[in-house]
Amino acid sequence: MASRTFTPMLRQSLRLSTRPIQRRFLNTETAPSLYAARAHVVGARTGHVDGESLKVDLTMAKSLGGPGDANKTNPEELFAAGYGACFQSAMNAVAPTLGVKMPSTPHDSVVESTVHLVGSMKDLDMGLRVELLVRVKGLEQSKLEEVVHKARLVCPYSRATKGNVYTTVRCETM
Template sequence: MTNVNTAQATTTHLYTAHASVAGGRNGHGRTDDGRLDVTLSRPGAMGGEGAGTNPEQLFAVGYGACFEGALTLVARRQRVQLGETHIDSAVELHSVDDGTFRIEVALDVSMAGVDNDELAVALVREAHQVCPYSNALRGNVDVALTANGVWVAGPRD
């Protein structure tokens, strides 16, 4: 992978993660540095044993961590103190009647140091523009966002 020039921006490579998976949902996954080494198991709700983790859980943790990093960057740029920040992430797996599958995501962002709802919403909205996971999913995956309990964006039930 190389640097990419677009009409508006130039990207610079920062990091590449490497992992190996064998056995799919009932297998094993490991990063090349050994820091992540997991047994994978189909969830009980999908007829599996649920003895390990699953791709949706890993995605939920990864997206939550990445989004919090983007939020921290946005807050620092605006000189806003977030206080203790917590992100509850949910990744839903759906089957589609054409035989395919899709995911939906919800991120509930809590920022203890931000008591202004408008500011909280603006920070989460901007973090959603900065976050690489959000950018990868945009237009492909429904992502619902809340900031300190206030609706920000995404589909509503």
Template sequence: MTIAVEKVLYTARATAQGGRDGHTASDDGKLDVTVAPPKEMGGNGEGTNPEQLFAAGFASCFHSALKLVARKAKQNSDDSTVTAAVGIGPINGGAGYGLEVELVVALPNVERAVAEQLIEKAHHVCPYSNATRGNIKVALTVA
């Protein structure tokens, strides 16, 4: 199923030079990073990598969605955190690569059963969750 945006509110633009071993910058200059493959993938590890950038974006976006649904449910999301672990590895017998994500959510001021419900609701609100649903494995874990 393709998700259609009804109205674009913001568009982020970034340009990469050199792919996984180069430089990436946003058009407004707020993001300007050296990109390098991690040592685990044969690189020098002296820059960030697309998986770290994706993890940062997914964690931030999911946390905002979580805080929204917690507020609507009148639950305390103070001191909450979301950690995204993005894994990359071969698929289709090595014909390409794929991603998987684990989102580890800490909601220290909410009962576990309620936290699980909030996390599931956030998973349906978060744009990253909506973009990845049905495409890659996304595991939701309560810390």
């Protein structure tokens, strides 16, 4: 199993590579809305969320001093789920543009995302750190890295967090 971690220094070296960089200029303020998700939140981290097709009860994680109730979730877990799903969709979308065929069996392409709440609750100085582990069966390591590199350029979550959330992506072939 091959593995490699993309860190900020490596990201910089990738920018200097011979790969053509596709610049996108999307003005998110004026761009047409393709889809809008809404959530109605009551009770903050120990409350409830209602959406069009979402009903979720929230709990404060035990590690943050809360009860960590079973069958309930928290904002970081929801963010991890959204980022992982969005990133994997971006990989599937960019792969054909690179001449890469992604596996057709769902378990042969996996994104494991970890979202860390970091900082100091006492000082109310908190932020997020994200780790993505991308595991794909049947691709050469270099092809997987190409797909991941381009996915980072087009994934809405990656674009939204760039420069604001420290993110590492590790690639492994299965």
